[in-house]
Amino acid sequence: MMHAQLLSPRSRIFDHADPYAVSGYVNQHVGNHRLLMPRAGRPLASLDHRKFASLDLCRISYGASVRVTSGALDSIYHLQVLLRGHCLWRGHGQEHYFEPGELLLINPDDPVDLTYSDDCEKFILKVPTRLLESVCDEQRWGYPGQGVRFLQNRYQLDQLEGFVNLLAMICQEAEATEQLPKVQEHYAQIIVSKMLSLMKTNVSRVSLGSSSATFEAIADYIARNLKQDIDSETLARQARMSLRSLYGLFERNAGATPKNYIRQKRLERINACLNDPTCNVRNVTEVAMDYGFLHLGRFSDSYRKQFGELPSDTLKRRH
The missing domain is CATH 1.10.10.60 (Homeodomain-like)
Known part of the structure; x- marks a missing residue:
């Protein structure tokens, strides 16, 4: 399955653990949220996590139909790939059931409201706003005054050319025995450049330095x-x-x-x-x-x- 490479058990932090313990860890490293659990049963959650330059990579399952809510993420973007099961997203007066192979993008000022199915497992990439700023600067793209906004919040992974392979490569690099900070920084820049060129945003990618700098x-x-x-x-x-x-x-x-x-x-x-x-x-x-x-x-x-x-x-x- 194409997602098998997105973090391996070598990055395991929690295995069949208390969902609240996993949620506490996620709050610390991936983004502030509230976890609402079903009343019955004792679900077991699992989590893989790696830091990678200024990114965080995370693979998570709660083992129950939990609801995750949060106010705006403030200075981070979340890119979430559904690996197994289903996930209901609600926002802007709409809702959508995400299926495996679909990707959800959450802007820093978007509130989060997600309900996982029992068998839901997802991969989350956390990207700080300052990284998008520095990539726009580096590429001489017009950085919008209000910050970068992703104008479309869901994609099919297979529509984003080469993107899943790039994610897999980053996960592999994150799990390498020898950590090379310079290499990680380059990869982080590449993945953000790829996001900005493959996905719909408010960034003007006409470089002022190109021949069309009229x-x-x-x-x-x-x-x-x-x-x-x-x-x-x-x-x-x-x-x-x-x-x-x-x-x-x-x-x-x-x-x-x-x-x-x-x-x-x-x-x-x-x-x-x-x-x-x-x-x-x-x-x-x-x-x-x-x-x-x-x-x-x-x-x-x-x-x-x-x-x-x-x-x-x-x-x-x-x-």
């Missing part, structure tokens, strides 16, 4: 990262061009310096938000600080020059 690509990068601290040096580095070339590109396309262009786009975004009744704004100060305007007097002045009124007037008008 003004449009840079403008798109700015639009996606308006709340981040973007300066000309960062843009030039991302676009792999000199500062002088960057200034020339902005002069030709926008008639402004990169700094002024970014400020203008931030003001436009704030104006759109203040005008939009569905945009949640408590006050002008909050939205200005959100976009990096720390000096409120200067902000109001720039806003008035661009839109002919004070930001507070725009906000008042929409009520």
